[in-house]
Amino acid sequence: MTTSATATKTAYETVIGLEVHAQLLTRSKMFCGCSTTFGSAANTQVCPVCLGMPGVLPVVNRRAVEFAIRLGLAVNAHIADTSRFARKNYFYPDLPKGYQISQYELPICEGGWLEVALDGGTKRVSLIRAHLEEDAGKNLHDIGDGESHVDLNRAGTPLLEIVSAPDLRSSDEAVAYLKTLRELVVYLGICDGNMEEGSFRCDANVSIRPLGSETYGTRVELKNINSFRYVKRAIEYEVQRQIDQVESGQRIVQETRLFDPQRGVTASMRTKEDAHDYRYFPEPDLVPLAPPAAWIEEIRTGLPELPEAKRARFAAQYGLSSYDATVLTGSRALAEYYEAVVRQGGPAKAAANWIMSELLALLNADGLEIEACRVTPKSLAALFALMENGTISGKIAKTVFEEMYRTGAEPDAVVAAKGLTQVSDAGELAAVIDQVLADSPKELEQYRSGKDKLFGFFVGQVMKRTQGKANPAKVNELLKARLAP
Numbered sequence: 273m274t275t276s277a278t279a280t281k282t283a284y285e286t287v288i289g290l291e292v293h294a295q296l297l298t299r300s301k302m303f304c305g306c307s308t309t310f311g312s313a314a315n316t317q318v319c320p321v322c323l324g325m326p327g328v329l330p331v332v333n334r335r336a337v338e339f340a341i342r343l344g345l346a347v348n349a350h351i352a353d354t355s356r357f358a359r360k361n362y363f364y365p366d367l368p369k370g371y372q373i374s375q376y377e378l379p380i381c382e383g384g385w386l387e388v389a390l391d392g393g394t395k396r397v398s399l400i401r402a403h404l405e406e407d408a409g410k411n412l413h414d415i416g417d418g419e420s421h422v423d424l425n426r427a428g429t430p431l432l433e434i435v436s437a438p439d440l441r442s443s444d445e446a447v448a449y450l451k452t453l454r455e456l457v458v459y460l461g462i463c464d465g466n467m468e469e470g471s472f473r474c475d476a477n478v479s480i481r482p483l484g485s486e487t488y489g490t491r492v493e494l495k496n497i498n499s500f501r502y503v504k505r506a507i508e509y510e511v512q513r514q515i516d517q518v519e520s521g522q523r524i525v526q527e528t529r530l531f532d533p534q535r536g537v538t539a540s541m542r543t544k545e546d547a548h549d550y551r552y553f554p555e556p557d558l559v560p561l562a563p564p565a566a567w568i569e570e571i572r573t574g575l576p577e578l579p580e581a582k583r584a585r586f587a588a589q590y591g592l593s594s595y596d597a598t599v600l601t602g603s604r605a606l607a608e609y610y611e612a613v614v615r616q617g618g619p620a621k622a623a624a625n626w627i628m629s630e631l632l633a634l635l636n637a638d639g640l641e642i643e644a645c646r647v648t649p650k651s652l653a654a655l656f657a658l659m660e661n662g663t664i665s666g667k668i669a670k671t672v673f674e675e676m677y678r679t680g681a682e683p684d685a686v687v688a689a690k691g692l693t694q695v696s697d698a699g700e701l702a703a704v705i706d707q708v709l710a711d712s713p714k715e716l717e718q719y720r721s722g723k724d725k726l727f728g729f730f731v732g733q734v735m736k737r738t739q740g741k742a743n744p745a746k747v748n749e750l751l752k753a754r755l756a757p
């Protein structure tokens with residue numbers, strides 16, 4: 273007898289490509305002088321150019337072009353000799369001109385790649401292009417008066433859209449890629465990476481295909497995801513939805529879907545437009561971009577040290593493990609903090625350990641980043657000096673550090689105010705040792721009859737009576753002499 277109750281399911285492979293919109297850290301908009309400051313009163317940062325009034329002319333923001341080139345150079349992309357702006361035509365209330373100025377056939381950066389660290393090694397994810405464009409405004413439906421409003425402060429804000437090849441194979445890979453790219457744009461100083469404020473957001477193109485197949489399945493675009501957690505959940509939901517769809521004999525429709533974090537599902541927004549639906553044509557008001565080679569070279573020379581290079585240097589220069597180097601270069605600010613501590617005289621290895629355990633533990637508990645830390649690199653280095661010259665023990669240092677972290681006080685001030693100076697004076701310590709031995713006749717007898725382990729007990733008692741202030745090395749030395757037969 274055979275049973276076919278469980279039909280054989282096909283194994284599927286997930287194919288993901290990401291389009292990231294990074295808002296460029298320029299002070300003014302892409303084609304006018306309006307401010308890009310986040311959170312200003314609605315419609316206070318607009319002018320005839322970004323409102324699309326007739327007869328006005330856009331002017332390209334040089335800084336935005338420089339930032340795009342910076343990214344391009346950092347990912348080994350080809351910087352186009354000539355790139356061109358295009359009008360992408362569509363009608364939506366938050367787009368006052370009726371078109372968005374973007375780039376189409378001739379983007380400023382082509383190709384390149386990003387090395388992404390994964391659990392089992394690294395993966396090189398190819399990039400297709402990175403192009404400049406302006407952002408749209410923002411529709412507001414939740415002001416509370418039951419009506420819809422539009423805030424055009426964001427209209428015209430410069431964006432760099434970075435498009436990856438469909439090289440990613442799981443939600444975890446997609447998240448790892450996004451984290452790497454976010455770290456890079458922040459390191460490059462071209463984007464603040466703030467996902468909550470929408471300055472770093474992504475669209476995910478997701479499809480599935482039978483394992484081993486070479487052709488791509490129909491892709492669905494998941495729009496505007498602005499957190500790593502949502503990217504993971506949205507992709508996972510969408511992949512399962514597509515598998516269910518195919519398994520039940522239905523076809524995948526090419527469409528744009530939105531992720532609803534409350535319900536944890538993706539829902540159809542519109543069936544997908546093709547490029548021809550946008551009726552792209554070259555922007556007639558802007559000449560092609562032709563960045564001079566000398567300028568590109570100047571930008572290349574000015575590139576900061578990139579995360580990968582920094583990690584390798586930290587490991588070599590400070591003798592750190594690759595794990596430690598990775599943690600300490602996790603953000604540019606943290607890396608700079610660490611190096612500042614070392615420059616101030618902090619011991620490289622011990623400072624690394626201290627920052628990763630003591631400092632990051634306190635910051636994590638408070639949900640803070642290193643930028644908010646009240647302990648300056650200089651005072652942390654001073655704390656190490658106090659340990660090294662024997663003023664305080666490592667144990668007391670933790671107490672001192674917690675106080676420094678809470679109040680921003682200098683370590684010597686904390687030590688003085690709390691009377692935490694380490695006791696190394698032989699006479700003072702000998703008195704405590706005598707007291708301990710006098711108070712522990714039973715243990716002393718056991719020790720004398722061969723129970724060596726009790727040595728640690730005596731040390732512990734001395735530390736306890738001195739509130740941890742006794743110099744442990746000195747205590748050991750004195751106690752050994754005192755107990756010698």
Ligand SMILES: [Zn+2]
Pocket residue numbers: 301304305306317318319320321322323428
């Ligand atoms: Zn403007």
